[in-house]
Amino acid sequence: MKNVLRNVTAARFNERFPVGSLFHYYPMMGIPDYEEVITRSEAWELGHGAAVVSVIGRAGGLSVDHLEPIKAATCSQCGCDDHHACVSEQGQPCHWVQVNRVTGVGICSHCAEHLNQINTFGEPK
Structure with missing residues (x-):
């Protein structure tokens, strides 16, 4: 959980990670349980500025602050x-x-x- 993205804007996220990128998603910060997710959209920002992205198998957007990039194979x-x-x-x-x-x-x-x-x-x- 040491490489979780923090305070990344949607624009910066989209520059670094194309749709289809792999991540560990930590539903509860501070708890080491995660699931592997694959992005299915570009990131966007909510009204209060938080960047979120859609992933396969989940509805809505997940906060990019809860994502840790997985090394591409x-x-x-x-x-x-x-x-x-x-x-x-x-x-x-x-x-x-x-x-x-x-x-x-x-x-x-x-x-x-x-x-x-x-x-x-x-x-x-």
């Missing part, structure tokens, strides 16, 4: 990441088959055939 094979998915010939974006959020390395669905040859860290098995 990158596919060890093709280089796609949380903010730039690769797209199949049929127009379908990839998703994570395996991802290690600590190291920020994973394998996307379009590179899943390599799972039997490498581990999540991109090293040979």
